[in-house]
Amino acid sequence: MSVLVTGGAGFIGANLCRALLAEGHRVHAVDNLITGVRGNVQPLLWNPLFSFHEMDIVDASVIDAFQGERIDYIYHLACPTGVPNLVVLAEEMLKTCSLGTIHVLELARKHGSRVLLTSSAEAYGDPQEFPQREDYTGNVDPIGPRSAYEEGKRFSEACVATYVRKYGVSAVIVRIFNTYGPGMSLDDTRVIPQFLRNVRDKKPFKIYGDGSQTRTHLFVDDLVNGLRVVMEKGRAGEVYNTGGNTSMSIRALAELVISLTGHEAGINFQPHFIHDHAGRCPSTEKVRELGWEQHVSLEDGLRRMLAVCLPTLVTSSAVTLEKSTR
Numbered sequence: 001m002s003v004l005v006t007g008g009a010g011f012i013g014a015n016l017c018r019a020l021l022a023e024g025h026r027v028h029a030v031d032n033l034i035t036g037v038r039g040n041v042q043p044l045l046w047n048p049l050f051s052f053h054e055m056d057i058v059d060a061s062v063i064d065a066f067q068g069e070r071i072d073y074i075y076h077l078a079c080p081t082g083v084p085n086l087v088v089l090a091e092e093m094l095k096t097c098s099l100g101t102i103h104v105l106e107l108a109r110k111h112g113s114r115v116l117l118t119s120s121a122e123a124y125g126d127p128q129e130f131p132q133r134e135d136y137t138g139n140v141d142p143i144g145p146r147s148a149y150e151e152g153k154r155f156s157e158a159c160v161a162t163y164v165r166k167y168g169v170s171a172v173i174v175r176i177f178n179t180y181g182p183g184m185s186l187d188d189t190r191v192i193p194q195f196l197r198n199v200r201d202k203k204p205f206k207i208y209g210d211g212s213q214t215r216t217h218l219f220v221d222d223l224v225n226g227l228r229v230v231m232e233k234g235r236a237g238e239v240y241n242t243g244g245n246t247s248m249s250i251r252a253l254a255e256l257v258i259s260l261t262g263h264e265a266g267i268n269f270q271p272h273f274i275h276d277h278a279g280r281c282p283s284t285e286k287v288r289e290l291g292w293e294q295h296v297s298l299e300d301g302l303r304r305m306l307a308v309c310l311p312t313l314v315t316s317s318a319v320t321l322e323k324s325t326r
């Protein structure tokens, strides 16, 4: 198969490209490097089946960029991410989710490609229903501080639904809940890399409010597998949640990371973010009906991430453990 991955130099995109290449697919990664980094795709460049195209999907030239190529599948992941970027990159989020998504769908029409859009749990906003099923229409403030991302994702979903209904494009949507794993930069502002950065720097974990806000966490290999399953088997025009199966408070997550790393700097509680959502929890019944399941527990996934991101810490704690059990 010949596959195009937009946002291919991002955290999830690079993991997806690696998995596709491992199965012998031809992979084109497109990225403008606004939140992704070239280093994520550098290790793939030796592979003749892989090519990287530095390109902004907001630019309409992307529609004609693959003239003469066969593109069977498009995984459309491109979107600026990160909480501090909700304001800093707000226009880029809105343009990428709107114009960018329309350009990708036009490209799909030209090539007759199947499309998978990565939407987000944030399409549910600050949810009032638990767990969130795909038919829950959410609770989004259209002018709130997170709106460029939340409404951007909802607009992208509306574009996909329109191209399915109006032009018969075969496209599916995955709403991703918190995902973590190797390939995430420790400069990333999401909660797990933030805690690991604090471990590396021997600084206290910062928790906003009392830490009772809940999230689920899914290891990136399980997420990539979920994207592949939905691409292969999802029904056109439908939405599938993918996320971890255990809901955990941020405080409990901090305690788990402390128990795995022996971090001694403790937790520093800060005033609550006004726009921090109290909880998020996916219903994953629909994706499980397609045959997907979570394989990696949070504890195992954190150990695997630590081994890659903080190898010296893992080695020294293994040594400490070995000494203490002698």
Ligand SMILES: NC(=O)c1ccc[n+]([C@@H]2O[C@H](COP(=O)([O-])OP(=O)(O)OC[C@H]3O[C@@H](n4cnc5c(N)ncnc54)[C@H](O)[C@@H]3O)[C@@H](O)[C@H]2O)c1
Residues within 6 Å of the ligand: 006, 007, 008, 009, 010, 011, 012, 013, 030, 031, 032, 033, 034, 035, 036, 037, 055, 056, 057, 058, 076, 077, 078, 079, 080, 081, 082, 096, 100, 118, 119, 120, 121, 175, 176, 177, 178, 179, 180
């Ligand atoms: N990681 C998560 O927990 C999570 C949760 C929900 C949704 N998602 C979604 O999954 C997708 C991938 O997320 P990620 O965690 O890998 O984030 P990421 O920021 O690492 O990757 C997104 C990539 O898109 C690229 N990009 C942004 N705008 C672009 C444009 N106009 N043209 C070309 N490239 C562009 C960025 O440079 C980046 O490499 C995103 O759509 C994100 O919204 C991720």
